[in-house]
Amino acid sequence: MPIFEFECRSCGHAFEQLVLPGRPETAEKPSCPACQATNTERTLSICAISSESTRQSALQKARKRNQSVVVEKEREEFKEMVEHANEHH
């Protein structure tokens, strides 16, 4: 789970926020633990963010590729099944 650094614009308090999966708002506007303001700004370097998102999209691509391989394999098996069925009739 990624941890992002934030800075509160209301009181200047800097804090780290664990970004929860399925809770994108925790990555965007977490409330300040010092003053509860949601006027917070992420201070993590752009470099770190882009490498993280690049890794994420690479992961998703790999996942997609694996899925299509599985679909292709199932299709092949189905074709064989149909061909076998036709042979018997």
Ligand SMILES: [Zn+2]
């Ligand atoms: Zn604050």
